[in-house]
Amino acid sequence: MLALRLTRAAHPAVHLRRLLVATAAAGTGFLLLSALGYALAHPAHSTAALLRLSWCAIPLAATVYLAVAVARTDPGAKPRTGLSGFGLGPARLMAIAALNTALACTLGSLLALLVYLHLRGDLTGMPFDGAAKDFLAANRSLPVPAALTLLAIPPLLASTTVAVTLRPRDLPHHGTRSRMYGRFGAYDRTAKRETFGAYGRFGARIFRTPKASTQPPHQPADGTPPPHHPTNGTEPLQPTGDAQPPHQPADGDQPPHQPTDGTQPPHQPAGSRAAGAARVGADGTVQAPVSETHPPAPADRTEGTPDQVPDLPAAPPLAASPTGLPWGVAVLAAGLAVESYAGVTETTPRTALPGGLAVGPVGVLAGWSLTALGLILAAPGLTHLCGRLLQSARPGARRLLAGRVLMTEATRLGRPLGVVCAVASAAFAAATLDGYDGSTPAFGPLTTLGGLLVTGCTVATLLTAAVEARQSRADTTAALLRLGAPATMLRSAAALRTGALLAFFGPLTLLIAELAALPLAR
Amino acid sequence: MEAPPDNDVLWARSLHFRHQDGSPGITGISLGVREGEILAVSGPRGSGKTTLLKCLAGLVPAQGGEVWFNSKAVHRMGPFTRERLRRDRFGWIDPAPTLVPELNVWENTALPLMLRGTGRRRAKVAALEWLERLDVGDKARKHPAELQQAERQRVAIARALAPAPTVLFADEPTAPLHRADRAHVLRTLTTAARSHGITVVLATHDAETAALADRKVALLDGRRVNTVHLPPVPEAEGRAECSLSV
Numbered sequence: 001m002l003a004l005r006l007t008r009a010a011h012p013a014v015h016l017r018r019l020l021v022a023t024a025a026a027g028t029g030f031l032l033l034s035a036l037g038y039a040l041a042h043p044a045h046s047t048a049a050l051l052r053l054s055w056c057a058i059p060l061a062a063t064v065y066l067a068v069a070v071a072r073t074d075p076g077a078k079p080r081t082g083l084s085g086f087g088l089g090p091a092r093l094m095a096i097a098a099l100n101t102a103l104a105c106t107l108g109s110l111l112a113l114l115v116y117l118h119l120r121g122d123l124t125g126m127p128f129d130g131a132a133k134d135f136l137a138a139n140r141s142l143p144v145p146a147a148l149t150l151l152a153i154p155p156l157l158a159s160t161t162v163a164v165t166l167r168p169r170d171l172p173h174h175g176t177r178s179r180m181y182g183r184f185g186a187y188d189r190t191a192k193r194e195t196f197g198a199y200g201r202f203g204a205r206i207f208r209t210p211k212a213s214t215q216p217p218h219q220p221a222d223g224t225p226p227p228h229h230p231t232n233g234t235e236p237l238q239p240t241g242d243a244q245p246p247h248q249p250a251d252g253d254q255p256p257h258q259p260t261d262g263t264q265p266p267h268q269p270a271g272s273r274a275a276g277a278a279r280v281g282a283d284g285t286v287q288a289p290v291s292e293t294h295p296p297a298p299a300d301r302t303e304g305t306p307d308q309v310p311d312l313p314a315a316p317p318l319a320a321s322p323t324g325l326p327w328g329v330a331v332l333a334a335g336l337a338v339e340s341y342a343g344v345t346e347t348t349p350r351t352a353l354p355g356g357l358a359v360g361p362v363g364v365l366a367g368w369s370l371t372a373l374g375l376i377l378a379a380p381g382l383t384h385l386c387g388r389l390l391q392s393a394r395p396g397a398r399r400l401l402a403g404r405v406l407m408t409e410a411t412r413l414g415r416p417l418g419v420v421c422a423v424a425s426a427a428f429a430a431a432t433l434d435g436y437d438g439s440t441p442a443f444g445p446l447t448t449l450g451g452l453l454v455t456g457c458t459v460a461t462l463l464t465a466a467v468e469a470r471q472s473r474a475d476t477t478a479a480l481l482r483l484g485a486p487a488t489m490l491r492s493a494a495a496l497r498t499g500a501l502l503a504f505f506g507p508l509t510l511l512i513a514e515l516a517a518l519p520l521a522r
Numbered sequence: 523m524e525a526p527p528d529n530d531v532l533w534a535r536s537l538h539f540r541h542q543d544g545s546p547g548i549t550g551i552s553l554g555v556r557e558g559e560i561l562a563v564s565g566p567r568g569s570g571k572t573t574l575l576k577c578l579a580g581l582v583p584a585q586g587g588e589v590w591f592n593s594k595a596v597h598r599m600g601p602f603t604r605e606r607l608r609r610d611r612f613g614w615i616d617p618a619p620t621l622v623p624e625l626n627v628w629e630n631t632a633l634p635l636m637l638r639g640t641g642r643r644r645a646k647v648a649a650l651e652w653l654e655r656l657d658v659g660d661k662a663r664k665h666p667a668e669l670q671q672a673e674r675q676r677v678a679i680a681r682a683l684a685p686a687p688t689v690l691f692a693d694e695p696t697a698p699l700h701r702a703d704r705a706h707v708l709r710t711l712t713t714a715a716r717s718h719g720i721t722v723v724l725a726t727h728d729a730e731t732a733a734l735a736d737r738k739v740a741l742l743d744g745r746r747v748n749t750v751h752l753p754p755v756p757e758a759e760g761r762a763e764c765s766l767s768v
Contacts, residue, residue: 394642394643395642396636396642397633397636397637400625400629400633400636401622401624401625404622404624404625405624407624408623408624475620476620476622476623478620479616479620479621479622480622480633481605482581482608482614482616482620483608483609483614483633483634483637483681484605484606484608484609484610484612484614484634484637485609485633485637486605486606486609486637487605489637
């Protein structure tokens with residue numbers, strides 16, 4: 001009931017996304033029912049019917065993918081602090097999200113059933129002069145359990161996937177680090193060893209901390225401290241002419257407080273940590289000891305440590321680049337190779353696809369699927385690369401924001417983008433083949449429906465992922481606007497991101513499509 | 523129309539603001555901020571400090587009254603002009619450090635400078651200078667997620683100070699910190715502001731924090747008051763009757 005209440009009171013854009021899911025589920029359901037109709041009309045060709053049913057897996061997968069993407073952006077399923085306080089935590093919200101998805105998909109399935117029955121003439125006579133009589137098996141009675149089973153597949157699959165995707169997971173605590181078992185008998189590595197050649201490696205010596213900052217703060221900052229007024233920055237710190245605190249905890253070698261003329265020195269030697277500590281130490285009201293704010297450097301810090309000893313246990317994988325790029329490229333190349341070999345050998349059995357999509361050996365199909373998989377695997381890494389190129393070579397604020405955001409959102413945006421590219425290249429290759437070979441029949445209505453469905457679903461998923469990325473960056477955008485960043489600059493950064501992705505992935509898709517169509521076109 | 527006094531860099535007269543849901547924000551606040559001073563706007567939570575700062579900084583348009591900045595009428599500016607004014611003249615520090623998570627620390631600090639059109643190299647030099655001054659210079663190449671909250675807040679202060687704003691608005695800059703970190707952050711902020719002649723409008727509900735300022739303006743329920751007299755906490759009388767242990 002709560003799910004319905006939350007569903008009803010949503011934003012129109014959210015409703016639109018749910019409607020998209022319902023439409024996709026309706027299309028998939030109709031394709032499934034059409035496969036059933038083919039099986040009814042041709043009881044003898046069970047293999048062909050099974051093949052048609054198995055081809056429905058692609059639209060089904062696209063629908064489920066879209067449903068998951070929509071559920072992730074659903075604001076009703078986001079954990080909220082107020083709701084979590086009285087028990088509506090992430091687990092219940094996951095259930096609500098799954099229920100919402102099931103609702104939308106069931107709506108779509110019902111729509112598909114209505115359309116199917118209408119086209120069969122079961123409801124109000126035969127429409128369109130019985131044009132759909134053949135492949136819907138209009139003259140036979142519809143087996144209701146079979147139809148309902150088929151129609152239940154999209155809602156069940158989609159809601160299960162949504163529940164699995166949005167299941168509550170505890171983030172690993174920041175302090176707990178997976179323990180590294182290093183040398184024999186050692187529990188943990190005490191210090192980073194300097195391995196062979198690590199000394200002269202590029203960048204190993206550049207970003208070292210200056211020696212002053214690692215020293216305990218009671219020592220003078222440099223070898224050459226200014227002889228007079230070493231902590232002149234503390235001069236205006238006395239809040240309203242307070243009395244000097246009785247003792248100076250910061251440094252014993254500070255000269256007695258000299259009442260200067262009140263004008264600021266032109267250069268403030270406050271860069272070192274010692275000066276900063278002296279600022280705290282001169283606090284007359286709080287009396288915070290220096291060691292509270294700046295603990296001295298740990299004693300076990302050795303001189304031979306090659307780089308900064310990290311204070312924090314593990315850096316969160318913030319700008320970690322996606323790791324799938326080598327795998328993706330390898331799978332992509334393997335797929336293209338399999339295709340070309342399968343195209344060469346003519347003895348392999350040929351499989352006719354329903355609707356005459358393409359007539360080719362089984363190996364070509366395997367190659368195509370491998371190519372698509374490789375593209376999907378490689379796309380996050382390529383997106384990351386795109387962002388890296390965008391922010392390289394002395395970027396200004398616009399390119400910096402555009403590139404870094406692209407690098408951070410590489411996984412979230414790259415996956416659906418890879419799927420879109422795979423679908424687009426497959427469609428392009430299929431269209432090319434259809435143009436080459438006059439003997440192949442044109443696409444049938446069901447194939448067209450399936451293709452439109454898959455294309456629409458993947459594009460909608462990509463747009464939904466973009467919406468999700470924007471939602472997750474809403475706080476940052478608001479802070480930037482508060483800072484005075486022009487909204488036009490933010491908008492042009494977004495346009496720059498889009499343009500870079502288009503310029504990178506468009507030619508790539510065309511290239512892969514050409515390569516994929518090459519062995520079949522001979 | 524009465525011209526604002528010359529020595530006031532920021533000047534407001536009978537400001538009124540009502541939130542979108544109709545709840546009252548501030549009602550009739552007048553104040554002047556002199557050049558180079560640190561003005562504390564104090565008051566309990568919900569007394570309209572943040573709203574007043576937003577009105578003064580041009581983040582929200584004042585619905586009644588006037589805001590003058592250096593004899594320019596902020597209350598008559600459009601959103602674009604106010605945005606440019608904010609970018610070029612004002613700085614803003616949030617209660618929680620809102621850094622851009624994708625950029626590292628020095629890029630975050632250099633961002634306002636780059637937004638103003640400063641070259642990358644000069645922006646980087648200025649940003650690193652300010653980070654050194656605020657004792658986070660050794661973290662300049664880390665990302666904000668790798669820093670502690672106090673360090674992030676210091677980075678946010680460095681970001682606000684780096685473009686040398688005329689007026690810096692600090693909205694409870696020490697709210698999420700412990701006392702030691704709080705003292706350090708405030709001290710660095712006030713030191714930097716005084717040594718560079720930056721006017722600071724500091725919202726706080728903390729008496730210790732307000733003691734660091736040159737002048738104090740007390741707010742209560744959206745009005746400016748001279749002394750805050752809240753009803754005292756009732757003493758232990760009558761507690762015995764309600765106690766469960768009796």
